[in-house]
């Protein structure tokens with residue numbers, strides 16, 4: 196079979212980090228949603244799943260519902276999407292509640308016309324012609340795309356990893372620190388390379404542990 200060729204770039208450009216996340220209006224389990232109005236001044240997680248009434252997706256939506264309060268605590272609004280219709284979403288949400296021990300507690304977009312999945316490049320035809328892949332976009336309060344993840348249909352995502360990334364991004368924005376490999380909340384962080392020694396000394400008045408001039412550890416601020 197011939198693989199699908201990429202779209203003509205003149206007509207289609209996929210989103211990249213730092214781009215402004217495009218707005219849309221689409222129907223959802225919480226009524227019609229204007230994405231920007233839904234996000235207001237919050238951070239956002241927009242994610243797609245391939246299909247309703249499928250096993251991995253069922254566990255994902257249950258897990259995310261259980262973690263919703265952790266997203267709330269970080270001022271993050273969550274919104275899911277598949278190209279299935281509203282009546283399927285509504286029927287399936289009963290299964291999620293019954294099997295996962297948590298009721299769906301965030302909106303699911305019913306992207307039947309593929310408006311949002313096309314805008315966000317969530318259908319990868321060489322993986323599947325019809326369904327969305329498991330995409331994730333983390334969007335900051337200025338509507339900038341700060342993370343893009345793409346998982347295959349057969350692998351459920353780790354939503355605690357999304358919380359870890361959000362913690363890292365918020366630390367960078369608020370305290371000019373980055374987070375090392377495998378960092379977890381409470382562990383030491385790294386002064387961003389864009390701060391020279393003089394600028395760093397003004398912010399990190401208690402000093403830092405310097406392994407190399409470009410690798411400077413401090414305690415995690417705000418703990």
Ligand code: BEZ
Nearest residue numbers: 245249250251252348349
């Ligand atoms: C699932 O959610 O279980 C699934 C969906 C599409 C393909 C494979 C698995």
